[in-house]
Amino acid sequence: MRTRMPLSKATAMPVIDIPHVRARDFADAVGLADGLATTVATDLRRAIAERGVATLALAGGNTPRRFLQALSRQPLDWAKVRVLPVDERWVPNTDPRSNERLLREHLLQGVAAAAQLVPLYRPVETPEAALQSVMVDVAHRALPLDVAVLGMGEDGHIASLFPDLVRRDVGLSPAGRAPVLAIRTAAAPEPRITLTLSAIFTAPALYLHIEGAAKRRVLADALADGVNPGTALPVHAFVTGAPTAPALYWCP
Numbered sequence: 001m002r003t004r005m006p007l008s009k010a011t012a013m014p015v016i017d018i019p020h021v022r023a024r025d026f027a028d029a030v031g032l033a034d035g036l037a038t039t040v041a042t043d044l045r046r047a048i049a050e051r052g053v054a055t056l057a058l059a060g061g062n063t064p065r066r067f068l069q070a071l072s073r074q075p076l077d078w079a080k081v082r083v084l085p086v087d088e089r090w091v092p093n094t095d096p097r098s099n100e101r102l103l104r105e106h107l108l109q110g111v112a113a114a115a116q117l118v119p120l121y122r123p124v125e126t127p128e129a130a131l132q133s134v135m136v137d138v139a140h141r142a143l144p145l146d147v148a149v150l151g152m153g154e155d156g157h158i159a160s161l162f163p164d165l166v167r168r169d170v171g172l173s174p175a176g177r178a179p180v181l182a183i184r185t186a187a188a189p190e191p192r193i194t195l196t197l198s199a200i201f202t203a204p205a206l207y208l209h210i211e212g213a214a215k216r217r218v219l220a221d222a223l224a225d226g227v228n229p230g231t232a233l234p235v236h237a238f239v240t241g242a243p244t245a246p247a248l249y250w251c252p
């Protein structure tokens with residue numbers, strides 16, 4: 001595997017090159033958040049100019065906080081933006097693990113509070129019980145997407161598409177017909193609901209936002225020559241199956 005010199009002296013490890021991926025590497029998390037926010041805001045302005053509205057699907061978890069805050073400060077016509085999480089943990093939207101709460105607290109603030117949220121969570125027992133309602137809502141209010149920014153776990157999952165996904169034909173196939181899937185995984189403490197790749201791939205602007213050498217190595221290994229697509233990590237399907245190649249936004 002090829003490596004090159006680090007971006008800054010703060011980076012002790014050499015940076016692993018990832019063939020076939022458009023990478024924008026930043027020296028630190030602040031630069032990464034600002035760079036990604038500027039790019040996404042440009043995409044949103046373009047979509048608003050072309051279609052009158054813009055739809056933005058965003059990762060949950062810990063990585064996006066700084067980026068969401070930077071994006072919320074971007075001047076654009078937020079009332080014309082629809083925002084949804086790419087996946088949701090099946091917990092109330094007040095729970096600290098809720099991805100909806102993350103969006104409310106870190107993105108839908110200040111000028112960005114005018115954006116319309118399309119939640120994936122419903123206050124019912126299971127994601128399976130809510131699936132039909134969420135599917136209709138997403139199909140009518142969110143699709144097609146204009147921009148999708150995904151994160152990745154250290155196990156190679158994207159959205160809530162985990163390596164132990166049973167319905168790979170629905171979740172990871174670019175031609176899968178369902179936009180939303182209920183998820184049970186041994187990798188997470190709660191059930192989940194997620195956009196499928198066929199829904200995510202409706203966005204002409206796709207980003208993978210990750211931090212740290214460990215995740216970069218996971219990504220490089222997932223995309224290495226000879227990996228079997230049928231058993232590959234979900235991130236492999238995202239990067240290789242997308243109609244428009246996703247751009248990697250990364251910092252050490």
Ligand SMILES: O=C1O[C@H](COP(=O)(O)O)[C@@H](O)[C@H](O)[C@H]1O
Binds near residue numbers: 160
């Ligand atoms: O559970 C999730 O994990 C991934 C990665 O999150 P991070 O905390 O490692 O940044 C995230 O992209 C996904 O949306 C989220 O629900």
